[in-house]
Amino acid sequence: MAKNLTIRALLQIDRLQPKMAAYTGATVQGSIPLAGDTILLGELAPGNEVFTLVDIALKASRVEATSQIVEREFGFFILRSPINTEVSAAREAILAELGMSLSDRLKPRVESTQIINSVEPYQAQLLNKWSAGSLVVPGQTLGILECAPAAYVAMAANEAEKAANIDIIAVRTVGRYGRFFMSGTESSVEAAMDAATDAINAVDGVEGA
Numbered sequence: 001m002a003k004n005l006t007i008r009a010l011l012q013i014d015r016l017q018p019k020m021a022a023y024t025g026a027t028v029q030g031s032i033p034l035a036g037d038t039i040l041l042g043e044l045a046p047g048n049e050v051f052t053l054v055d056i057a058l059k060a061s062r063v064e065a066t067s068q069i070v071e072r073e074f075g076f077f078i079l080r081s082p083i084n085t086e087v088s089a090a091r092e093a094i095l096a097e098l099g100m101s102l103s104d105r106l107k108p109r110v111e112s113t114q115i116i117n118s119v120e121p122y123q124a125q126l127l128n129k130w131s132a133g134s135l136v137v138p139g140q141t142l143g144i145l146e147c148a149p150a151a152y153v154a155m156a157a158n159e160a161e162k163a164a165n166i167d168i169i170a171v172r173t174v175g176r177y178g179r180f181f182m183s184g185t186e187s188s189v190e191a192a193m194d195a196a197t198d199a200i201n202a203v204d205g206v207e208g209a
Contacts, residue, residue, distance in 0.1 A: 005098065007105040008074060009043040009151035011203070012091055014084060017161040019168045020154075023133045024066070024078070027171075031064035033080040038087040039066065040079045041173070042094070043151035050075025053094050060093030061086045069174055076151060076174050107205035108152040110197050111177060114144040117186055127169060127181065134167035136183050142169075143189040145180045145196050152203065153178025156196035163195030164188040 016024070018035040025032040033039055040063070044050060047070040054068050054077050063086050066078040081087050095101060119127075121138035128135045136142060143166070147153050150173050157171045157180045165188050169181035182192055 004046075005049055006045045007042070007098070007100060008045060008149040009041065009108070010091065010094070010102060010105045011152060011155055012038060012040050012087055013155055013158050014038050015162075017158050019133075019161050020158045020171070023157075023168045023171055024154075027132050028067045028078065030066045030068070030078075031080055033066055033078075034082070037080050037082050038084045039154075040077075040087050040091050041151045041154055042075075042077050043149050043173075044075050045073060047071065047073065047075035050077050053077070053097065054079070056093050056097050057090035061089035063087055063090045071174050073176065074150075074174075103204060103206070105205040106149055107207055108147050108149060108200045108203050110200050111146040111148055112144075113146075113193055113197060114142075115186075115189055115193060116142040116144075119183070131169050131181075133169050133171075134183065136169055140183045141186040141189040143180075143182045143184075143193050145193065147178050147180075147200050148176060150175050150178030152200055153180045155203075156180055156200050157182070159199040160192035160196040164191040166192045 021035040063079040063081045124136040166182040166184040172179040
């Protein structure tokens with residue numbers, strides 16, 4: 001492994017919510033997660049180290065690979081299983097290989113949040129052009145959350161769905177910043193945004209995202 005490896009994110013999400021599971025299934029190329037599954041997400045630098053870590057996790061547990069990506073700067077992966085303990089075993093195998101603990105990951109931070117009431121029709125249609133999830137209906141309230149490192153936005157989206165009846169428009173987990181777009185009524189988006197930001201702020205780790 002690279003001597004200067006940084007765990008930008010490593011998080012286990014239990015009880016994947018139905019809409020988040022559906023969105024993830026529509027946007028990945030590997031094993032499709034279902035509602036109720038547990039997933040493990042990782043983001044690291046240098047990005048190429050993702051291949052070795054995914055291999056170690058797959059050999060150490062009965063998880064399946066959902067996503068494995070190297071983008072311009074970072075590597076990103078998602079592993080899934082309906083069995084929570086298998087995902088925990090994969091996580092521990094990765095940490096053991098690195099000689100690290102969860103406290104060595106970067107602590108996420110919320111970069112910005114926006115709530116736009118009564119979305120204008122033309123903006124809604126622009127958003128719908130690249131949405132892989134639900135479509136934005138003009139007049140709905142739109143919520144946008146940006147965080148770093150990017151992978152943590154998946155946890156934010158899952159917690160948002162737990163907290164309120166919202167639609168998931170997009171969850172962008174790859175790159176320097178993660179972005180989560182949701183829509184619904186004003187009250188539901190506000191409740192979901194609070195839950196999403198609280199979840200990110202509660203994660204411990206090393207400052208420096």
